[in-house]
Amino acid sequence: MSTLVGNAYNWVKAFHLLAVIAWMAGLFYLPRLFVYHADAEVGSDKSETFKVMERRLYTAIMTPAMIAVWLAGLALATSAHLWGAHWLMAKLVFVIAMTGFHVWLGRRLREFAEDRNTRPARLYRMVNELPTLLLIVIVVLVVVRPF
Numbered sequence: 001m002s003t004l005v006g007n008a009y010n011w012v013k014a015f016h017l018l019a020v021i022a023w024m025a026g027l028f029y030l031p032r033l034f035v036y037h038a039d040a041e042v043g044s045d046k047s048e049t050f051k052v053m054e055r056r057l058y059t060a061i062m063t064p065a066m067i068a069v070w071l072a073g074l075a076l077a078t079s080a081h082l083w084g085a086h087w088l089m090a091k092l093v094f095v096i097a098m099t100g101f102h103v104w105l106g107r108r109l110r111e112f113a114e115d116r117n118t119r120p121a122r123l124y125r126m127v128n129e130l131p132t133l134l135l136i137v138i139v140v141l142v143v144v145r146p147f
Contacts, residue, residue, distance in 0.1 A: 009076070009079060009080070012072050012075055012076055012079075013072075013076060015068065015072050016068075016069060016072035016073055016076060019065045019066075019068035019069045019072060020065075020069050022061055022062075022065035022068075023062060023065035023066050023068075023069055023102075024131060024135060025061070026057055026058070026061050026062030026065065027062065027098070027101065027102065027105070027131040028128070028131055028132070029057060030054060030057055030058060030062065030105050030109070031105065031124045031125075031127055031128040032124075032128060033050055033053055033054050033057070034054070034105075034108060034112065034117075034121075034124040035121045035124045035125050035128070036050065036121070037050035037051075037054065037112055037117070038117060038119065038120060038121040038124060039121050042115045043115070047115075050112070051112060051113055054109050054112060054113075055109065055113065058105070058106060058109050062102065062105075063102075063106075066099065066102055069095075070095075070099075073095070085145070086147045087141045087142070087145040087146065087147055088141075090141050090147075091138055091141045091142060094134050094137050094138050094141070095138065097134055098131065098134045098135075098138075101127075101130055101131065101134070108124075
């Protein structure tokens, strides 16, 4: 099935799943932090605490996890010769969308860091649902492989 030697394929798959979990945790939590940050008074201790939490989450957990997801996922797809699989192509579309959401969150993070957020907390409450929807579709594509 795979060209990775011995148990390496399973180790890469395990690493991929762990990275997905870490990335998803951040994608779920950062918009929730933005909800509370949007309601905090600019310059307050609360606002400054959110800035630190958001920056650390994005730079120390989310971005390295996203990179690991991509690297391990590409290695798995290549090793298992899956590039012709339609379900994988569909999955990649949704992973690219999730990556776009990650980048969008990074831009919002910079706005908060510079005290330039103009978006209401309600927007962040709504976009907080997007990673859940993407995750559902991705998991179904990987497990069910409908096409």
